[in-house]
Amino acid sequence: MRKLAGVFALFLMCSVASAQTSSLNTSTMNGQGGLEDCIEEVAYISPSGQAFTKTEYKEALVYMLKTGSCSYKGIKLYGKVKFVTSFPDIKIQYVSSFPDIKVQFVDSFPDKCGKWKEVSSFPDFKVEVVSSFPDLKVKKVTSFPGMN
Known part of the structure; x- marks a missing residue:
């Protein structure tokens, strides 16, 4: 249930971001940017429902390996x-x-x-x-x- 809530929250954030972008920039009407790009950017959704982008996911792995933080x-x-x-x-x-x-x-x-x-x-x-x-x-x- 938490994962579903996290995905729904992500969808809402992407929708709001897409709506704000489309009101400022008409390029979203041409298939550039928008909701699809926002959803494709998500690489990982944690068990608590928090979404992480590909960049955040990569940074976490690099940090973990460099510092040896064991977490x-x-x-x-x-x-x-x-x-x-x-x-x-x-x-x-x-x-x-x-x-x-x-x-x-x-x-x-x-x-x-x-x-x-x-x-x-x-x-x-x-x-x-x-x-x-x-x-x-x-x-x-x-x-x-x-x-x-």
């Missing part, structure tokens, strides 16, 4: 994790090369970057495993977890 969109990438099939905080894809983060599954003390403890209740964040279009690419490791 993604404000979600720390260590701690207790619950695997879900709907409404995840983060979508991941398991890879064998070029991961965004290396993850070590532990039984206790998931207190460092890349250390995850799988739980069934009271998670720090929820993850869905997907085969395409992930938020993060993850490699399972037995030692040296963390950001690349």
Whole structure:
């Protein structure tokens, strides 16, 4: 429901922006700019319904990789994790090369970057495993977890 509300809010913002632009500039009548371009610019809609442009999404990934902050969109990438099939905080894809983060599954003390403890209740964040279009690419490791 939150995603639907976020998409609706995005549609309203694009409609208002399109209406303001069309009143100032007649080029939207010729198919240049407008609602379609605004919607195409959206790259990611978070679980909370917030829309991010392609530029914002790219900047977040670059920041995360450069600073080694071990967080993604404000979600720390260590701690207790619950695997879900709907409404995840983060979508991941398991890879064998070029991961965004290396993850070590532990039984206790998931207190460092890349250390995850799988739980069934009271998670720090929820993850869905997907085969395409992930938020993060993850490699399972037995030692040296963390950001690349």
